[in-house]
Amino acid sequence: MTVVLTPTAEYKVSTRDGLWMSAADAEKVTGWALKPEGMCRDERCVPLPASAVKGGDVDVEAFWQRLGGPVIASRDGDAWALGAPADERNAALEGLQAPDFTLPDVDSKPRTLSELRGKKVFLATWASW
Amino acid sequence: MWQSLYAELKDKGFMVVAVAEESRGAQHARPWIEEAKSSYWQLIDTEHRLSDLYNLVNVPQAVWIDEQGRIVRPPETAGSTDHFRRMDLKTRTMSPEDQAERLAARQAYLDAVRAWVTTGKHALPADAARAALPRVTPEIAEARARFRLGVWLRDNGHATEGDRQMNAASGLHPDSWSMWRQAADLDEVGKASGPEFWKRVQALGDRPYYPPPKL
Structure with a gap:
């Protein structure tokens, strides 16, 4: 099994x-579904090169690079x-809507920013280092 | 750190969310959190997810978010100043004048938060807020992915390779003090504020370590 880390989650999937x-x-990991038009999410589809799809499998590295995202192994x-x-x-930032996130508090209780609507x-960072 | 501000303003529809950018995990932040006796949210961010989402480069930085969930002040230094750069490294103390100025700057920042909560002052109009946003470059995006992988590798028994990814991340995003210092801290506790840190701060020359907020 291979571990795939996305900005918000970690998946274990079988790869080759x-x-x-x-x-x-691929849909579980990226949120994009394979359709005849390419990889689609909501109303948007990104065409895939023929070399990145084969027999129902997807080359997620090629797809992600097509999206313009970094892929590091x-x-x-x-x-x-x-x-x-x-x-x-x-x-997302230029839309000025504060990007939502869920993070654990010190007792591991998950807290989500949008609950505070x-x-x-006042959202502030700090660190012990 | 923000408890008295929060206690004063919490009944006026105000909340503080403090996020520890702490790849070593909650146990390293816990003593500070317990000491602070805070009643606002104290969250632990081992992967620096907040820095990724909001394009942050240092601690403490803050973002102000209004009742509709809109950013009204983009990331900026939250109450710290560059006076520390002139401190006596042997005694680790600042001159009384610098200490007073630092305190005054911090007070001015807290007053600005107070004014925002009570009157709406200092909230930027959309175009000004947008113009002040730091841009994410492809290098920064790659740095975030390498940092994420580096933290995972460290946590999963590949410390050397994790270090290499974190150092590569820092090299791609040299403006991020959080990346550099966190990588150094994981390498060796205390290294994030050791001689290499001071050398890096000195190399800034006239550029600020904590750019003052434009209030």
Whole structure:
């Protein structure tokens, strides 16, 4: 099994030859579904080169690069990180809607920013280092 | 750190969310959190997800978000100043003048938060907020992915390779102090504020470590 890290989650999927995986796993990992038009999410479809689809499998590395996102593999190829495309991050920030997130508090209770809608939120970072 | 501000303003529809950019995990943040006796949210962000989403480069940085969930002040330094760069490294103290100025700057920042909560002052109009956003470049995007993989590798028994990915991340995004310092800290506790840190700060020359907020 191969570990695939996305900006918000971690998946274990079966892969071959790099990041080829079943269309079902590709959808689970990326949120994009394989259709005749290409990889689709909501109303948007991104055409895939013929070389990136074969017998119901998808080359997720090729697809992710097509989206403009970075793809980084560990030396052994058993762990991969798919980074958010720069354009996607910029578009989200320029919309000025605060990107939502869920993070654990110190007692592991998950907290989600959007639960605070209706309040003014002072969102601040710190670190022990 | 923000408890008195929060206690003062919490009944005015105000919330503080403090996020620890802490790849070593919650146990490293816990002593500080317990010491702070805070009643606002104290969250742990081992993968620096917040830095990825909001394009942050240092701590402490803050983003102000209004009742509709809109960013009204983009990421900026939250109450810290560059006075520390002039401190006496032997005694680790700042001059009384610098200490006073640092305190005054922090107070001014807290006053600005207070004014925002009570009157809406300092909230930027959309075009000004947008113009002040830092741009994510493809290099920064790659740095985030390498950092993410580096943290995972470290947590899963591949410390050397994890270090290499984190150092590559820092090289791709040299403006991120969080990446550099966190990579150094994982390498060796305390290294993030050791001689290499000071050398890197000195190399800034006239550029700020903590750019002052434009209030």
